[in-house]
Amino acid sequence: MSVDTFPYKKDGGKLYIEVTRGYAHPGSYIISLWEANDNKKAIDDIKGNFINDKDDKHELELTNQNNDGRLIECSCMLDVLPPENNYSLTIKINQNGNKEFKEFTRAGSTSNPTATVIIFILLKET
Numbered sequence: 001m002s003v004d005t006f007p008y009k010k011d012g013g014k015l016y017i018e019v020t021r022g023y024a025h026p027g028s029y030i031i032s033l034w035e036a037n038d039n040k041k042a043i044d045d046i047k048g049n050f051i052n053d054k055d056d057k058h059e060l061e062l063t064n065q066n067n068d069g070r071l072i073e074c075s076c077m078l079d080v081l082p083p084e085n086n087y088s089l090t091i092k093i094n095q096n097g098n099k100e101f102k103e104f105t106r107a108g109s110t111s112n113p114t115a116t117v118i119i120f121i122l123l124k125e126t
Contacts (some may be wrong), residue, residue: 005121006093006121006122010067011064014059014060015094016095017046017060017074018056018061018091018093019031025087029074030046033071036069036071043055046058057079059097070126071121072120072122073120077114086107087108089107091104098111105118
């Protein structure tokens with residue numbers, strides 16, 4: 001497991017997370033925001049699916065004052081539909097809702113009917 005890092009500005013605007021998948025496979029996801037160095041969640045889980053791509057952008061409804069060290073976890077289950085065995089999951093994060101974002105992608109190929117993809121992103125104050 002690797003952990004990516006998203007640098008953010010403490011005095012900047014709110015953070016936004018967008019979840020996308022490649023190869024048009026159906027699936028669902030859960031985004032968790034974990035407290036820094038703790039097993040407690042900072043917010044309720046955000047749940048979504050890929051039925052309607054227009055609702056897969058989410059605002060983290062917290063100020064940035066305590067985000068340093070918090071961990072974003074996105075767990076996704078994809079139906080891998082033949083003949084396409086490739087899959088990908090991408091998390092885009094930006095601050096202030098602007099068009100500048102950082103992308104985190106995991107991709108692979110499987111002969112199994114489903115693929116589970118988990119992405120961890122550490123929030124780091126700049």
